[in-house]
Amino acid sequence: MKTSIGVGLIGTGYMGKCHALAWNGIKAVFGDGPKPVLVHLAEVNAEIARKKADEFGFDKSTGDWRELIGDPAVEVVSVTTPNAFHAEMAIAALEAGKHVWCEKPMAVALADAERMAAAAKAASRVAVLGYNYIQNPLIRQIGQILADDTIGTVNHVRLEMDEDFMADPEALFYWKSEASSGYGALDDFGVHPLSLLQVLFGRPTKVFAHLSKPYADRPTREGTRRAVETFDIASVLFELGEGVSGVMALDRSAWGRKGRIVLQIFGSKGTIVFDQERFNELQLYVTSDRPTELGFRTILAAPQHAPYDRFIPAPGHGLGFNDLKIIECHELLKRIAGQDARVIDFDIGLGIERTVHAMAQSHHEQRWINIA
Numbered sequence: 001m002k003t004s005i006g007v008g009l010i011g012t013g014y015m016g017k018c019h020a021l022a023w024n025g026i027k028a029v030f031g032d033g034p035k036p037v038l039v040h041l042a043e044v045n046a047e048i049a050r051k052k053a054d055e056f057g058f059d060k061s062t063g064d065w066r067e068l069i070g071d072p073a074v075e076v077v078s079v080t081t082p083n084a085f086h087a088e089m090a091i092a093a094l095e096a097g098k099h100v101w102c103e104k105p106m107a108v109a110l111a112d113a114e115r116m117a118a119a120a121k122a123a124s125r126v127a128v129l130g131y132n133y134i135q136n137p138l139i140r141q142i143g144q145i146l147a148d149d150t151i152g153t154v155n156h157v158r159l160e161m162d163e164d165f166m167a168d169p170e171a172l173f174y175w176k177s178e179a180s181s182g183y184g185a186l187d188d189f190g191v192h193p194l195s196l197l198q199v200l201f202g203r204p205t206k207v208f209a210h211l212s213k214p215y216a217d218r219p220t221r222e223g224t225r226r227a228v229e230t231f232d233i234a235s236v237l238f239e240l241g242e243g244v245s246g247v248m249a250l251d252r253s254a255w256g257r258k259g260r261i262v263l264q265i266f267g268s269k270g271t272i273v274f275d276q277e278r279f280n281e282l283q284l285y286v287t288s289d290r291p292t293e294l295g296f297r298t299i300l301a302a303p304q305h306a307p308y309d310r311f312i313p314a315p316g317h318g319l320g321f322n323d324l325k326i327i328e329c330h331e332l333l334k335r336i337a338g339q340d341a342r343v344i345d346f347d348i349g350l351g352i353e354r355t356v357h358a359m360a361q362s363h364h365e366q367r368w369i370n371i372a
């Protein structure tokens, strides 16, 4: 078994720090697998790169990400830069023979996502996307509840994802307001609920979407105003296989919502409710409960829900967002070692991208789109 693996990190913002925490913490949490050696870190310039390398525990630093890709000691590359860079960086890393752990969404253009999936196949390297929410032990537990037929035949799935970081009409225009970042809530956001759908049910077979912009323009740092190019709100109808109906509502300008991903699964014998803002608990309603005691019961995350036990031996104490990234990192290393792993790789991720682009097409053409 490989005893170490050389890590490169590109980008050190919100997600860059999250990946760095995962690479630093994984060995202490799981104990198994190769020890990550933090080799090289890249940022937009040498000064930021050096500062962040010192903070995150990386040895070398560079203001040119291509230098990191060319480093033979780097075996796996974390790509945590804005969406527009994912394709170029991931493909360059794969072509250099590195494994890739790339943040979602996969790419802005569908053609780029296709090139990324092709590059991963051609390089025979592991390429995995940052769909951390699928790693929640309680999302695995939902899969188990469904497999056990506890809520019977599923007939309706409802997904919502809301945050309020774009809710202020006077919030500065930034890269997420630019068309170069994608459609907006749909690919920035929608891919997360779609990743949950993917692991629990697979891909929608047809979609109908409506996208909207709550604010036409935003102030710039220069004191001017700039037209917003992305859609902060998306409403989608979808169908899963065998006629299961679905609704997905996305809003990144929803005051008061901080990290809400609500999943409701309705079946012939019960209902499951999950909310990411309270992600250490599940609500379960089953008709088989005593008629005098019908109502939702709360299931608290506990060591029985692996891999919660690798973090905390006590039930009800709760995991945190960064812990999901540590689990994701562990699944990535399992896949690199050739083991079964719970990951959304570039191949499956391409399916999510196709779904998102079909939703955007549906909005523009104002009709249902079947997904092949």
Ligand SMILES: NC(=O)c1ccc[n+]([C@@H]2O[C@H](COP(=O)([O-])OP(=O)(O)OC[C@H]3O[C@@H](n4cnc5c(N)ncnc54)[C@H](O)[C@@H]3O)[C@@H](O)[C@H]2O)c1
Residues within 6 Å of the ligand: 010, 011, 012, 013, 014, 015, 016, 042, 043, 044, 065, 080, 081, 082, 083, 085, 103, 104, 105, 130, 131, 132, 188
């Ligand atoms: N998985 C999740 O839950 C999740 C959450 C937030 C963001 N994301 C994704 O992570 C990615 C980054 O988002 P973020 O919120 O961390 O953004 P951010 O703006 O906080 O960080 C991006 C970083 O990339 C650096 N960067 C930009 N261009 C670069 C270049 N050419 N070379 C090296 N570094 C460069 C920036 O300086 C910055 O430090 C996006 O694709 C976003 O969609 C995922």
